[in-house]
Amino acid sequence: MKQQCIKVPKKKGEPVRRMLLELGILDNSVKIDTDEIFLYLPLTREPAPGELESFPEETKLTEFDFELQEKNPVPEDLLGFSPSYEVIGDIALLEDPDLDNEKASRIADALLQTKPNIKTILKPLTPVIGEFRVREFEVVAGEPRTETIHREYGCRYKVDLARAYFTPRLSTERSRILAWIKEGDTVVDMFAGVGPYSILIAKSKKPSKVLAIDKNPDAVHYLRENIILNSVKNIKAIEGDAREEAKKFAGTADHVIMNLPHNAFEFLDSAVLLTKPGGIIHYYGITPEDDLFGSSIELIRAAAEKAGRKTEILDKKVVRSYAPHQYNICIEARIV
Numbered sequence: 001m002k003q004q005c006i007k008v009p010k011k012k013g014e015p016v017r018r019m020l021l022e023l024g025i026l027d028n029s030v031k032i033d034t035d036e037i038f039l040y041l042p043l044t045r046e047p048a049p050g051e052l053e054s055f056p057e058e059t060k061l062t063e064f065d066f067e068l069q070e071k072n073p074v075p076e077d078l079l080g081f082s083p084s085y086e087v088i089g090d091i092a093l094l095e096d097p098d099l100d101n102e103k104a105s106r107i108a109d110a111l112l113q114t115k116p117n118i119k120t121i122l123k124p125l126t127p128v129i130g131e132f133r134v135r136e137f138e139v140v141a142g143e144p145r146t147e148t149i150h151r152e153y154g155c156r157y158k159v160d161l162a163r164a165y166f167t168p169r170l171s172t173e174r175s176r177i178l179a180w181i182k183e184g185d186t187v188v189d190m191f192a193g194v195g196p197y198s199i200l201i202a203k204s205k206k207p208s209k210v211l212a213i214d215k216n217p218d219a220v221h222y223l224r225e226n227i228i229l230n231s232v233k234n235i236k237a238i239e240g241d242a243r244e245e246a247k248k249f250a251g252t253a254d255h256v257i258m259n260l261p262h263n264a265f266e267f268l269d270s271a272v273l274l275t276k277p278g279g280i281i282h283y284y285g286i287t288p289e290d291d292l293f294g295s296s297i298e299l300i301r302a303a304a305e306k307a308g309r310k311t312e313i314l315d316k317k318v319v320r321s322y323a324p325h326q327y328n329i330c331i332e333a334r335i336v
C-alpha cells in the first residue's frame with residue numbers, strides 16, 4: 001500500500017532518519033526502503049509546516065509502496081496479557097504466587113516459543129526462607145533444572161537457585177557499593193552468597209583483598225566456581241559463620257558489606273570488630289516506611305559505642321520496595 005514518506009539521497013539519509021525519529025513521525029511498522037540513489041523513510045503523518053525546514057535541500061515529500069515489518073511475536077501476542085516473570089540466566093521465574101497450573105503452563109509455553117534465550121520455566125513454591133535465604137521451585141516447562149549462569153556487569157555467576165540465594169534485582173545496588181571501594185582496600189563481604197558483590201569488586205577495583213564469607217556450603221561451592229569462572233585472584237572464599245570469622249579478621253576491613261537485610265542487626269558487633277578505624281559498614285535492613293533509617297542508625301551507634309568507637313553516618317538510601325509499607329534500605333556508616 002502506498003504511503004507518505006521522505007525521499008532523500010542515501011548519503012544524507014541517516015541524519016534525516018534520526019531527525020524523523022526525534023520528531024516521532026518515523027513509521028516503524030513498515031520497512032525503510034532504498035533504490036540505487038535514494039532512501040525512502042515512511043511517515044506516520046504529514047510533517048507540519050516548518051518541521052522539514054532544517055532537512056537537506058534534496059529532501060522530498062512523496063509516496064512509496066512499503067513492505068510490512070516482520071515483528072517477532074512477544075508473549076503478550078500469544079497470551080493476550082503481559083505475564084509477570086523475572087529472568088535469571090536462561091531461567092524464567094514466574095512471579096505471580098497465585099498462578100494455577102493451567103495458567104502457569106500457558107505462560108511457560110508462550111515464553112519458550114517467543115524468548116529463545118529462556119530454556120527453563122520455574123514457579124516458586126515458597127518465598128525466600130530460612131537462614132540460607134533459598135526458595136523451593138517447581139519446573140513448569142523446559143529443561144528440568146534449577147542451575148544457570150547469569151551475566152551481570154561483565155561477570156558470570158553460576159547458581160543453583162534451589163540451593164543458594166541470588167537475585168538480579170540488586171545489580172544497581174551492587175554497582176553503587178562498587179563506587180565506594182578504592183584500589184588497595186580490604187573488603188569483607190559477611191554474607192557473600194555466590195559472590196555477586198565480592199567478585200564484581202575483586203574484578204573491577206584492584207582491592208588488596210576481598211574476604212567472601214557464607215555459611216551455606218552450597219553457596220560457597222558456587223562462590224568458588226564463580227571465582228574461577230571470572231578469573232579473579234585477590235579473593236578468599238570462606239565457608240563459615242560470619243560471627244566466628246569476624247574474630248579471625250578483626251580490625252582489617254576498609255569496607256564491611258552486610259547483605260542479610262532481615263538479620264544484619266544481629267551481626268553489628270562483628271561488623272564493628274572487623275572494621276579498621278575509619279572503615280565503613282554498608283548495613284542493609286528491612287524497615288517500615290515510618291522509621292526508614294532512625295532505629296537502624298541507633299543500632300549501629302550502639303554497637304560502635306559498646307566497642308568504644310564512634311559512628312559517622314555517610315549516606316542512607318532506600319534500595320527497593322520490599323513489601324507494602326516495607327523497604328530494603330542501606331546505611332553507610334564510618335566507624336572511627
Ligand code: SAM
Nearest residue numbers: 131132165166191192193214215216241242259
Ligand atoms: N550477598 C549475596 C547476594 O547479594 O546474592 C547473598 C545475600 S543473601 C540475602 C544472604 C546470605 O547470607 C545467604 O547466602 C546466607 O546463606 C548467608 N548467611 C546467613 N547467615 C549467615 C551467617 N551467620 N554467616 C555467614 N553467612 C550467612
